[in-house]
Amino acid sequence: MAAIPLKFQSGDALAFRNATGATELWGVVERKRGGYLLRSFNGSDQRTWSDDEIDSAYGARRLIHYPCNVQGLPKSIADVLEKTWEYWPEEVRRHAERRAVYVAKVDALIDAYPVRMEAYAAAAEAVYTAHCEEWKAEDTELAIRRAAEDAVLRRRRKPQHSDAQPVSTSPVRKPSPYTIRSWYIPWSQYGRDIRLLIPHCHLRGNRQARYCRRWDDAPDTYKVMAAAVEDCYMRMPRKRRNYAYSKYKELCEDRKLPYVSFRSFRLFIDRNYTERAEFERRYGRRAAYLKYGVFERTTPPERPLEEVEVDHCLIDLIVVHPLTGRPLGRPWLTVILDRATRVILGAHLSFEVPSYASLQRALAHAFWKKDLSGINGLEHDWPCHGIPEWVFCDKGKELRSKSLRLTETMLNFAVVNLPRKTPWLKGAIERLFGTIGVQVFSHEEGAILSRTMDFYDPIARARLTLAEVSQKILKWIVDEYHETVHPTIKCRPIEKWRHLTELYPVRPVPDFDHIIRMTGEAIEQSISNVGVHYKGLLYSDRKVLEELRARRGGLKKKWIIRVDPYDYGEVWILDDHVGRWYVLPCTDQTISRNVSxxxxxxxxxxxxxxxxxxxxxxxxxxxxxxxxxxxxxxxxxxxxxxxxxxxxxxxxxxxxxxxxxxxxxxxxxxxxxxxxxxxxxxxxxxxxxxxxxxxxxxxxxxxxxxxxxxxxxxxxxxxxxxxxxxxxxxxxxx
Known part of the structure; x- marks a missing residue:
């Protein structure tokens, strides 16, 4: 396919990026047949680039065109062209647009007059006559809008310290021919970019320091000001700016140095420290990270049980005893949530503080099928169970225990302990706890709400028992949460679960007996001549233990034992030679059976x-x-x-x-x-x-x-x- 010639002017600059990523700058000398004669800015010989070469670089996005000679560009113009058009304030852009009308009129009239100054004067008269009233109306409207904004924000408005200062609104006047000439010449010479007509108001004013600066080790007012900011404002405990300014004045007076005004002191802080840097120095790195950091949204998993989240929550509700009605306190809720479908796989509610005991019960509830047939008042089932692939949790002791590590090895899933104090990494379950608190507990008697602590006693008003609270949570899960469209997945969680499980079947637990043996508390214990000792209790089965002790190394070996943290009546010992578990009952059932x-x-x-x-x-x-x-x-x-x-x-x-x-x-x-x-x-x-x-x-x-x-x-x-x-x-x- 033949390349279409591209139009460049003599004096334009072309930047070519080669295969290594380096950029070479060339200047356009003239048009040649079938290409352009280009001059390298690094001093090498001129060469002719064909239209095919230029088109190939252009199509591969390796060519950048500058409609001017960037090597000889004045610094003031280069600074303007480095910034985008949207960078400049609205008033500055309005002035540039009006100047563009004047220079465009000059471009149209310049050939009609033998002297350019006459063309400038004619353009000034024609444009001013045509647009004077329109521009005056625009300025009036802008002034009214600015006055209204200032009236609203006057008390809490902060001064702007950008280099692009807005131009104050002034009466519309007809420019002189010499003014139009100062606009037209750089505009036509350096590429006719509208940014070349930007008023250079940002360069106005005295840019020199008010007081003398010392470039040696001797102190001056600016060095003292920097030290005062570092020592009195940018450190803990946090102090106000006026306190740091007072210390700065004291230091200057002690050393007989002049000091700047409080406004200049504030400007010094704003110009030398970003808002995040100031916040980090005064509140800590973590607080600044949470306030100013940008967090990427993770891609949700495609398969059910591919990723689940586990966490504990102290519910905001006081429960009472079922017989005496006495307030008992706030129970703990442990929940396991599937990320792909947002269904709740399992839960556990009790007064047991977060430990492996409560975690083990929640895992068992999530791994096995639920039986809701004997529970009245439910309209739907809870068909969610299976073994996950990845379990995301925090760094709680029970979530880093040896027992859980052995469980994940036996059931072939992996536990990911997230960094401390990073709840957003498991935000789905954190949001779920907030939703439960609002939709289930907030309207019940005995709810713990910070806004009601002054006039509402949740302990005295508590009415629900632990069983009733469990029933309310259960009904909310199966009849409301699972059956309501979730804003993240845009459908009902139970509908998503059924759809994905048809495509990706879930992994089951080998059998129900594995629930305790594979999720119970794991210990390593040797076998003595009377049995296995654990927590002062003795577990024995003569036939099983004699066979295990008779093997080579059986007397000194540490055997893997599984214990139900809620029932010390029996334990399970693993025969790693044949891969079989054996039950060892406690020799004293009166003090161990159903004892946690x-x-x-x-x-x-x-x-x-x-x-x-x-x-x-x-x-x-x-x-x-x-x-x-x-x-x-x-x-x-x-x-x-x-x-x-x-x-x-x-x-x-x-x-x-x-x-x-x-x-x-x-x-x-x-x-x-x-x-x-x-x-x-x-x-x-x-x-x-x-x-x-x-x-x-x-x-x-x-x-x-x-x-x-x-x-x-x-x-x-x-x-x-x-x-x-x-x-x-x-x-x-x-």
Whole structure:
């Protein structure tokens, strides 16, 4: 295909970019047959470029045309051409457009007059006569608009410090022929660009420093001002500009130096520090990053269960005991959300603080099918389950535990621990928690709302039990959230789930028995001659353990053990030779069956403080401690004085029931409420032991009262929690 010749003028500049990315600048000398004679600006010989070569570079976007000689361009004109037309204020562009009318008229009349000055005068008279009234009306309209804007923003308006200062509105006057000549000559000589007609108002004024500058080490007022800004304004704790200015004046007076005005001091800060740099120095790098950073939106996954998010949330609602009606505090909600479909895969609601126990129950609920047949009031099902590929979560202790790492290896998924304090990286679940708080909890009695704390007591107004709250959340999930068009995916989450699962089937759990064995707490323990010891309990199956101990290295080997954190009645041991799990029952079922890890630690703590120092804890001691704990919890539910104390008892009474029943399987025994006997008086317990147990049970929400901290508390360390309980118990005994 033949190249179409491109039009260039003599004196134009052409920039060619070669294959390496370097740019060569050439000047147009003249038109030759079939091309142009170009002169290199680097001093090499002239050469003729054919139309085909120029067209090829032009089509490949390797050619830039400058309609002037950029090498000999004056600095004032080069500075103007470097900036785009939109950079200049509206008033400046208006003046340039009017000048363009004058120079265009000169271009049309210049051949009709033997002397150019006569053409300039004729153009000035013709254009002024034709456009005078129109331009006056435009100036009046602009002045009225500017006055209205200034009236609104006068008190909080900041001065503009751009190099492109706006031109003040002045009466429309007819320019002289000499003025038009000063416009026309550079405009016609350097490419006829309208930017060449920009008024150079930004170059007006005195550009020299008002006071003498010292270029040696001797101080001057500007060096002192920079030091005052750094020491008194750009550091923590944050101070105001007038305070830094007062310190600057004191330093100048001490050194007998002149000082600038407060306005010049503010201009110095604005011109030498960007708003982000100032914010970062005064508030910290992270605060500046969150305020001024630009975050890219990630591409949503294409397959269901390709990416899921996990997090815990302390719900903004006080719940009460089902029998006594006493306020218990705020439970924790753990949710697993699928990013591709936005469906909720699983959840767990209890007074257990964020730990592997609550995480394990949420995972089990997400991995297996839900059975909602026995729950009344639901209009839809919850057909969401399966094993994910990637799990995105924060750096909580339970989310970095060895147990979860072993679970992801066995079930073939990966856990991604996001950097600390980056909630936007799992923004879908963070937004979900906010939606639940507004749509489920905000209108219920007992809701924790910061705007109502002064005149609304959520503890006194609490009415819902944990089971009722769970029922409300469940109905909202299956009947409202899953059945409402999601603004991100533009359809209903359950509809998206069904569509994508038809295209990409989900991975199932091998069988229901794997729910605990593959998600339970993982430990490594050797096998002694009596069995496996764990937390002071003994687990044994003679036939199984004898076979494992008889193998080579079986006596010294650390075997993988899985423990249900809500039931210490049995554990699972892995035979890695044949790839099979074996059940090891606890030899003392009375103190282990349906006893959670937290309950067992409390039982040991009670037994320890009721025995002389150094006395070993036996099964009988643990049985008595368990009976005392259950009795004391009953007393706390009925006669406790503080809501926080009842919350501690509620955490102790948690039995690990899943959020909804799982199909054809149960993880724990049926929930058992404290016995209610209307004919007999409430069981009694020694006041000292009751108070000691209240101290031994940490708050479920990590605060003295649930209403005192409506925000989200930090996670509690279980081991530190136990040590704190020991100290509290010791102080109580004193």
């Amino acid at each position: 890890r937290y309950q067992h630690e409390v039982h040991k703590l009670i037994a320890k403080h009721n025995l002389p120092p150094g006395t070993p804890i036996t099964v009988k001691h643990l049985e008595k401690a368990k009976a005392l704990a259950e009795e004391t919890v009953q007393v706390l539910f009925e006669n406790g004085a503080a809501t926080a104390t009842a919350a501690k008892a509620a955490r102790y009474a948690a039995n690990g029931q899943p959020f909804t029943p799982l199909l054809n399987g149960a993880i724990t025994a049926d929930p058992q409420l404290p016995p209610q006997d209307t004919d007999s008086s409430p069981p009694s317990a020694p006041d000292l032991k009751t108070a000691a147990l209240a101290d031994a049970l940490p708050p479920a929400d990590g605060t003295s009262t649930p209403a005192s901290s409506p925000g989200r508390p930090e996670r509690q360390n279980f081991d530190d929690d136990i040590e704190r309980m020991v100290e509290q118990w010791a102080n109580e005994m004193k």
